[in-house]
Amino acid sequence: xxxxTDNRTSSRRPWAEFGIEALIQVVGFSSIGLVVLIFxxxxxxxxxxxxxxxxxxxxxxxxxxxxxxxGTLPLLLGSVLVTAIAMVIALPLGMAxxxxxxxxxxxxAREVLKPMIEVLAGIPSVVLGFxxxxxxxxxxxxxxxxxxxxxxxxxxxxxxxxxxxxxxSVAEDALDAVPKSYxxxxxxxxxxxxxxxxxxxxxxxxxxxxxAMMLGMGRAIGETMAVMLVTGNAARLPLSLDSLFxxxxxxxxxVAAEMGEVAQGSxxxxxxxxxGIILFxxxxxINLAAASTIFKKRRRGGLR
Amino acid sequence: MNRHLIQRVGFAxxxxxxxxxxxxxxxxxxxxxxxxxxxxxxEFLTAMPRDGMKAGGIFPAIVxxxxxxxxxxxxxxxxxxxxxIYLSEYARDTWLTRAIRLAIINLAGIPSVVYGLxxxGLFVLFLQxxxxxxxxxxxxxxxxxxxIISAAEEALRAVPVEFRTVSASLGGTRWQGIRYxxxxxxxxxxxxxxxxxxxxxxxxxxxxxxxxxAFFLPRLPQSPFDQTMTLPYHLYVTSTxxxxxxxxxxxxxxxxxxxxVLSMSVLATVIRSHYRRRRQW
Numbered sequence: 001x002x003x004x005t006d007n008r009t010s011s012r013r014p015w016a017e018f019g020i021e022a023l024i025q026v027v028g029f030s031s032i033g034l035v036v037l038i039f040x041x042x043x044x045x046x047x048x049x050x051x052x053x054x055x056x057x058x059x060x061x062x063x064x065x066x067x068x069x070x071g072t073l074p075l076l077l078g079s080v081l082v083t084a085i086a087m088v089i090a091l092p093l094g095m096a097x098x099x100x101x102x103x104x105x106x107x108x109a110r111e112v113l114k115p116m117i118e119v120l121a122g123i124p125s126v127v128l129g130f131x132x133x134x135x136x137x138x139x140x141x142x143x144x145x146x147x148x149x150x151x152x153x154x155x156x157x158x159x160x161x162x163x164x165x166x167x168x169s170v171a172e173d174a175l176d177a178v179p180k181s182y183x184x185x186x187x188x189x190x191x192x193x194x195x196x197x198x199x200x201x202x203x204x205x206x207x208x209x210x211x212a213m214m215l216g217m218g219r220a221i222g223e224t225m226a227v228m229l230v231t232g233n234a235a236r237l238p239l240s241l242d243s244l245f246x247x248x249x250x251x252x253x254x255v256a257a258e259m260g261e262v263a264q265g266s267x268x269x270x271x272x273x274x275x276g277i278i279l280f281x282x283x284x285x286i287n288l289a290a291a292s293t294i295f296k297k298r299r300r301g302g303l304r
Numbered sequence: 305m306n307r308h309l310i311q312r313v314g315f316a317x318x319x320x321x322x323x324x325x326x327x328x329x330x331x332x333x334x335x336x337x338x339x340x341x342x343x344x345x346x347e348f349l350t351a352m353p354r355d356g357m358k359a360g361g362i363f364p365a366i367v368x369x370x371x372x373x374x375x376x377x378x379x380x381x382x383x384x385x386x387x388x389i390y391l392s393e394y395a396r397d398t399w400l401t402r403a404i405r406l407a408i409i410n411l412a413g414i415p416s417v418v419y420g421l422x423x424x425g426l427f428v429l430f431l432q433x434x435x436x437x438x439x440x441x442x443x444x445x446x447x448x449x450x451x452i453i454s455a456a457e458e459a460l461r462a463v464p465v466e467f468r469t470v471s472a473s474l475g476g477t478r479w480q481g482i483r484y485x486x487x488x489x490x491x492x493x494x495x496x497x498x499x500x501x502x503x504x505x506x507x508x509x510x511x512x513x514x515x516x517x518a519f520f521l522p523r524l525p526q527s528p529f530d531q532t533m534t535l536p537y538h539l540y541v542t543s544t545x546x547x548x549x550x551x552x553x554x555x556x557x558x559x560x561x562x563x564x565v566l567s568m569s570v571l572a573t574v575i576r577s578h579y580r581r582r583r584q585w
Contacts, residue, residue: 020479021394025390027383027387027390028404029400030383030387030449031407031449031450034407034411034449037426038414041430042421042425045421092321093321096321096322097321097325100321105322116329116330117325117326118569118573119329119569122507122565123566124562124565125416126537127536127558127561127562134543134554161325161329168325192307192308194307194310194314194315218413219413222414223415223416224416224417224509229543229544252415256420256510259424259513259514260513260514272421279417280414283414283415283418284413287412287413291405
């Protein structure tokens with residue numbers, strides 16, 4: 001720092017400093033570069049499938065790569081089904097927990113609940129999948145009397161718990177951002193705390209709660225190992241109601257299970273990258289929607 | 305009186321749902337500890353696997369996971385912290401900055417198996433690193449990047465703006481202010497974020513499936529271009545692809561992985577709360 005004392009103007013910087021700042025700038029842009037790079041490589045390896053396989057086959061209902069049948073529809077619907085059920089389970093639980101932790105729980109309960117949820121966030125997905133496979137699947141099989149416990153429902157149950165930490169922490173941040181004066185105003189009007197929560201605080205935190213939902217959904221649809229271990233991996237179209245208690249196969253599980261066995265450059269290989277493109281675009285759209293809620297809030301100069 | 309009753313019932317219901325969220329966590333951790341602890345002894349932790357992995361230890365998988373995590377740290381920390389410094393100290397609120405933030409949110413949302421595909425396409429095949437520790441570490445590093453950037457940026461932003469103005473008023477350049485004032489103050493927060501990111505990397509399976517993981521390799525890796533076993537992958541293959549695998553070994557592997565990951569998480573929490581208490585602003 002001493003060498004700076006002789007400089008009359010602080011705008012004169014040593015060359016080393018100029019170099020460091022330039023480097024930081026480059027690194028700052030790296031995230032954009034990486035997103036583009038990831039997309040380019042998925043395109044590079046995945047797009048050939050659109051030339052090798054007729055579209056009717058590609059969006060058909062049968063995925064049997066050994067017979068050159070690459071119908072992605074059962075996989076797509078498998079992912080959608082498992083994710084949708086997971087969200088039906090996770091949303092009420094996540095919202096309730098976030099509200100409980102932020103608005104209702106006494107201090108000691110908060111001190112217990114928050115670390116527990118962090119533990120859940122830290123449990124590797126393969127460990128949860130292993131737990132689901134060895135302990136939850138048998139319970140599902142016996143209580144429902146189905147031939148196998150590895151079903152869409154079992155997968156959704158595990159996925160719900162994997163999405164919960166995301167949903168809870170984002171929703172909690174959203175509730176946290178609602179100014180105290182809102183709550184005071186509600187209570188001063190004679191509303192109970194319960195009424196204030198539901199008619200004032202939750203509506204005010206709406207955009208953050210939508211974002212929590214979106215990010216949780218993105219997390220669920222992209223989850224791989226747990227889903228692969230507990231959903232049974234049968235590539236069947238889940239159309240009827242009871243398919244919830246039958247095995248399904250998701251897009252992520254298909255890629256993870258089959259990529260190890262395919263020859264590089266084969267049609268099957270390109271098809272798996274094609275599924276990667278679908279997954280990338282799907283999560284991209286979900287996250288874009290989630291992000292737009294933040295940017296909108298920022299532009300309006302809203303609550304935060 | 306009625307609405308107060310509603311409130312009481314409502315709060316009880318919320319508490320009940322929070323319990324439904326939390327109890328299974330205890331159940332999972334408790335079960336894995338109870339069923340796995342019997343398998344974990346000195347041999348299990350330090351010996352090579354024997355008899356088609358049905359006996360012996362998981363030493364190479366433990367070492368593999370540690371090496372991969374270290375490799376991930378080496379690649380992800382400079383880029384992640386640099387990116388955070390840029391966003392917090394240099395970037396103005398332009399469309400470009402907004403694009404960077406959008407990119408980070410998207411990186412965080414890309415499914416782990418897609419990172420695996422990308423790592424296979426870029427590092428393993430295009431750059432010809434082969435199935436190797438190098439390819440796996442770089443893949444995991446990119447996956448970890450958004451976590452580190454967000455946490456580090458938050459830590460940097462938490463340093464009051466006065467610290468920077470005082471540094472500047474004493475004749476320091478912007479970089480000197482960052483290097484000697486802001487960065488040291490934000491360090492505990494940055495370290496916490498880095499650990500939380502690495503913890504995710506250590507527990508991931510899907511990105512290493514096609515970039516590093518070896519099914520069975522009873523020796524330690526010799527160079528960054530070697531394959532290696534890893535704990536999560538080991539748990540995956542032993543629970544699905546090895547018929548007649550003793551359940552106790554699987555639970556033991558799950559326990560070791562869980563212990564590794566959760567101890568990192570505890571470490572992060574301790575660092576965070578320790579420095580938050582000592583903070584003077």
